[in-house]
Amino acid sequence: MRILKQKLTGNRFANRGPNIVAVAYADDITIFVTTPTDIPVIQETIHCYEKTTEARLNTRKSRALAVGWSTNMNVLNIPYQTEVKILGVTFTNIVEQSMNKSWAIVTGKVRAQATETYRRDLCLSQRNR
Secondary structure: HEEEEEEEEEEEEOOOOOOEEEEEEEEEEEEOOOOHHHHHHHHHHHHHHHHHHOOOOOHHOOEOOOOOOOOOOOOOOOOOOOOEEOOEEEEEHHHHHHHHHHHHHHHHHHHHHEEEEEEEEOOHHHHHO
């Protein structure tokens, strides 16, 4: 993670806060690649990690998504996707489409819960819980 943060530019979300290069959760990692020139750096870092730890990247469980740019580069034999879901958030290769899909899921769940709540025979104070 430290090497990736040192060598990659990353993305700033909503034009505030620090640039985010990678996010790790348990044994999963999401790397935000902003340009095709980042790919050799990522490959080198992964190879270094594998050599040092004897751990191996599971390319069958890995996905790549080029957001805002297209590529035909082969990155560690990881297949490119047009849509990836990370911790419940949907990302597509078009930023606006990513926002719309993710918010559609959230608003759909809220609407379903509100509909279910108002179908029950509850008083107003019980509905607000």
